[in-house]
Every structure is written in structure tokens, then in C-alpha cells.
Amino acid sequence: MSQVLYSMAAFVVFPGFLFTAAVGLLVAWVDRKITARLQWRVGPPWYQNFVDFFKLLGKETIIPRGASRISFLIAPIIGLIGVTLVSLILWQVNLNPHQSFLGDLIVILYLSILPSLAIVMGGSASANPLGALGASREMKMILADELPFIVAIFTPVVSIGSIKLDSILLYQSNYGMMFTHHLSSIIALVVAFFCLQAKMTLVPFDAPEAEQEIMAGPYIEYSGPPLAIFKLTRAMALFALPVFLITIFLGGFQFQGLGILWSVVKYLVILVLIILVKNTNPRLRIDQALRFFWLRMFPLSLVGFVLALVGL
Amino acid sequence: MSKLWALKKSIWVFHLCTGSCNNCDIEILDCLTPKFDLERFGIVLVGSIRHADVILVTGAVTRKCLPRMKLTWEQMPQPKLVVAIGSCALSTGIFSPGYNIVGPVDKHIPVHAYVPGCPPKPEAIIDGVVKLLGSLK
Ligand code: SF4
Numbered sequence: 001m002s003q004v005l006y007s008m009a010a011f012v013v014f015p016g017f018l019f020t021a022a023v024g025l026l027v028a029w030v031d032r033k034i035t036a037r038l039q040w041r042v043g044p045p046w047y048q049n050f051v052d053f054f055k056l057l058g059k060e061t062i063i064p065r066g067a068s069r070i071s072f073l074i075a076p077i078i079g080l081i082g083v084t085l086v087s088l089i090l091w092q093v094n095l096n097p098h099q100s101f102l103g104d105l106i107v108i109l110y111l112s113i114l115p116s117l118a119i120v121m122g123g124s125a126s127a128n129p130l131g132a133l134g135a136s137r138e139m140k141m142i143l144a145d146e147l148p149f150i151v152a153i154f155t156p157v158v159s160i161g162s163i164k165l166d167s168i169l170l171y172q173s174n175y176g177m178m179f180t181h182h183l184s185s186i187i188a189l190v191v192a193f194f195c196l197q198a199k200m201t202l203v204p205f206d207a208p209e210a211e212q213e214i215m216a217g218p219y220i221e222y223s224g225p226p227l228a229i230f231k232l233t234r235a236m237a238l239f240a241l242p243v244f245l246i247t248i249f250l251g252g253f254q255f256q257g258l259g260i261l262w263s264v265v266k267y268l269v270i271l272v273l274i275i276l277v278k279n280t281n282p283r284l285r286i287d288q289a290l291r292f293f294w295l296r297m298f299p300l301s302l303v304g305f306v307l308a309l310v311g312l
Numbered sequence: 313m314s315k316l317w318a319l320k321k322s323i324w325v326f327h328l329c330t331g332s333c334n335n336c337d338i339e340i341l342d343c344l345t346p347k348f349d350l351e352r353f354g355i356v357l358v359g360s361i362r363h364a365d366v367i368l369v370t371g372a373v374t375r376k377c378l379p380r381m382k383l384t385w386e387q388m389p390q391p392k393l394v395v396a397i398g399s400c401a402l403s404t405g406i407f408s409p410g411y412n413i414v415g416p417v418d419k420h421i422p423v424h425a426y427v428p429g430c431p432p433k434p435e436a437i438i439d440g441v442v443k444l445l446g447s448l449k
Contacts, residue, residue, distance in 0.1 A: 215359035
């Protein structure tokens with residue numbers, strides 16, 4: 001019984017939903033603030049995303065005529081559950097490596113597609129041509145980034161020879177960070193970084209929800225609480241996915257003394273890099289994005305993979 | 313109560329042109345530039361009417377635009393507010409003798425705040441929005 005209660009608490013409070021949501025909204029503010037500073041603006045106050053979230057909860061939910069009601073409403077929840085589980089597993093393993101289970105890496109890979117699939121589902125259910133267009137672009141984006149991402153994530157697995165997250169963490173705490181010790185992991189980190197950008201549909205790869213041409217694409221018909229959940233999912237992904245990268249390539253999180261500071265610095269470096277890439281690049285067309293991932297990133301990740309097989 | 317507080321702190325605006333000369337629209341976009349930076353107050357321009365809290369209407373309503381304006385207003389989720397910007401939107405302005413002008417905005421949809429000027433300065437638009445928020449209860 002207490003075991004069940006414990007798992008429930010872990011899912012809902014820490015390090016699951018509430019924790020990820022709170023930190024995620026804060027991180028999304030960092031994104032907005034840095035973007036504003038880069039454009040010589042002042043930017044919103046730190047609580048802005050929380051206010052946005054609560055405001056959306058109080059608005060009316062409109063279901064467009066002709067929309068498929070159930071999948072329209074259930075799509076945001078699927079995405080939310082996916083990203084919550086990703087964060088939950090990653091933090092449990094980082095806090096206590098004994099919680100790792102065989103194949104948790106693969107489970108995370110699967111779950112991290114869920115938010116994108118939710119967008120596809122919601123967009124196609126909304127009975128709006130622009131929503132459907134956004135959904136189809138999102139689908140192409142999944143096809144584009146998933147292949148190099150998986151190859152990149154499996155590169156350190158090959159170097160270490162184990163597919164459990166705790167052995168990846170243990171290896172890194174014994175021998176130092178993956179990407180400072182293996183040439184293959186440097187390549188994989190670069191590839192995974194760009195794939196992350198596409199998974200969160202941030203700017204060079206934000207064709208699925210281009211505000212200016214297809215008016216937020218899959219989100220176009222969403223209003224009120226479902227939109228709030230979608231926004232929350234995005235904020236949480238901005239927190240959880242870099243944590244995934246750090247766990248695999250940058251030695252994970254430490255929780256003693258200066259280690260905490262060091263972990264936060266690692267996370268912030270990745271976050272600021274993501275924001276800088278987002279703010280200094282134009283949007284790619286969907287075919288350009290596809291070409292970028294399949295013809296540039298995929299061969300690069302294969303090179304990394306072969307190097308890992310050779311043992312570099 | 314808390315709902316209202318959240319609404320005041322996070323206004324998402326949608327911009328609708330009903331046949332203006334485009335000058336008012338440019339002034340609205342000016343509000344979002346670094347000099348005025350409305351994001352400081354949580355005001356963001358959104359692309360879809362379903363995300364909006366406030367709709368900024370410019371221009372004397374033309375016959376072609378009228379059904380579209382009504383449709384846009386109807387599609388907005390509650391609570392919804394309308395701000396009319398520019399002399400045209402307030403009173404059809406210099407276009408009033410036009411053969412295809414069907415009247416100022418508030419003849420067709422309820423307007424909560426008026427910002428006069430041809431075009432109004434960005435400061436005036438910000439002032440209008442602030443006064444509108446102050447009047448909310
Ligand atoms: S009020 Fe003046 S500036 Fe604005 S749309 Fe009318 S004519 Fe143009």
C-alpha cells in the first residue's frame with residue numbers, strides 16, 4: 001500500500017508533475033526573458049508563464065463544429081502524460097540510480113515522442129485546414145528527427161556496452177563526462193542537440209506551428225484549458241529533454257555540495273544554447289528541415305556510431 | 313477574482329483590420345517593438361482568434377469586412393474584450409462618405425474601449441488598454 005502511495009506521490013508531486021511543471025514554466029520564462037534581452041527589450045516578469053497558465057484555465061473551451069470531440073480533448077492530456085513520465089523516470093534515476101530498470105533508455109525514447117504525437121492528433125482532430133497542415137508538418141518533423149536522434153542516443157550505449165541509464169551514469173561518474181572522453185559522443189551530442197531543437201519545434205525547425213504563416217498550426221483551434229495544457233507540455237519539455245541529454249552525455253545530476261551548482265550550470269548552458277540557436281536562425285521549410293536531418297545529421301550520427309563501434 | 317487578476321496580467325491580443333488605411337495597424341505593431349515592449353506587461357500578439365483575450369479593431373467597417381468581423385468576434389472564447397483603435401473605428405473618420413462603409417465598429421459588436429487618433433500614438437494605445445484593464449471588475 002505504502003509503495004503505491006509512494007509511487008503516486010512521485011508521479012504527482014516530486015519529481016513528477018508538479019515539480020516539472022513549476023520548473024518548466026520558470027524555464028520557459030528564462031527563454032522569453034533571454035529572447036527579449038537579445039532583441040533589446042525588457043521582457044516579461046518571472047511569473048508571467050504561471051499567470052498565462054491560470055488565465056487560460058479560466059477561459060472558455062470551444063470545440064469547433066466537425067471536430068472529433070474526444071481526440072480533440074484527449075490529445076493535450078496524452079502529451080502531458082508523456083512528458084511527465086519522461087521527467088519522472090529521468091529524475092528518479094538521477095536521484096537514486098537503483099531505480100533504473102532494464103531498457104529505461106528505450107522507454108524514454110518512446111515516451112518522448114508522445115508530445116509530438118499529441119500535437120499531430122490534436123491538429124488533425126481540430127477540423128481546421130491549417131491545423132491539419134501543421135499536423136502533417138509535425139509528422140514529417142518526427143520522421144526527420146527521430147532517426148538521427150535514436151542513432152545518436154545509442155552511440156554512448158555502444159561505447160559503454162550497457163543499455164541501462166544507471167550504468168551510463170556510473171560510467172560517467174567513474175571516468176568523467178561522456179563527451180569529454182569519447183570522440184563519438186561529441187558527434188552524437190551535436191546531433192542530439194539539433195534533434196532536441198526539432199522535437200521541441202523551436203525556431204529553425206518550427207515549421208509545424210509557424211505563427212506567421214499557419215497561425216500556430218495544430219494549436220489553432222485550441223482555447224482555454226486544453227491550450228493551457230499544450231503550453232504547459234511545451235514548457236515541461238523544455239525542462240525535461242535537456243535533462244535527458246545531460247544524463248546521457250554530460251554526466252547527469254549530482255546532489256551533494258558544489259555538485260548541485262555544477263548540475264544547474266550544465267543545464268543552463270544547454271538551455272542558453274537552445275535559446276541562442278532559436279533566436280539567431282530563420283525558419284527552415286519543412287523539406288529543408290527533412291534534408292538537413294536525413295542528409296546531414298543522419299550520416300554524421302552514423303559516423304559517430306561507427307567510431308563508437310571502433311572504440312573511440 | 314483570481315481569474316480576473318490573471319486576465320489583467322496576461323492579455324493576448326488579436327489584431328483585426330476592417331478596412332483601415334493600414335496606418336493604425338502599423339502603430340499597433342509599433343507597440344510590440346523594443347521601444348515600447350508590451351511583453352513587459354504580459355501583452356502578446358497571437359495568431360489565432362481562439363487564443364485571444366482582446367481584439368484590436370482598426371478601420372471603418374466595410375461591407376465586405378462586416379460578416380468577417382462578426383464571425384471573428386463570435387469565434388472568440390469568453391471572456392472577450394474589444395478595443396476600437398483609430399478615428400475610423402470610432403466614427404468611420406475620413407471614410408464616412410464612402411459608398412461601402414457600413415458604420416463604426418460599435419454599431420455591430422460591443423466595444424469596451426475607444427482609442428481616438430488618426431493614427432493614435434503607441435502611447436495612446438497602451439493608455440487605452442491600461443484604462444480598459446482598470447475598468448474591469
Ligand atoms: S484612423 Fe486614420 S490612420 Fe487609422 S485607419 Fe483610419 S485613416 Fe488610417
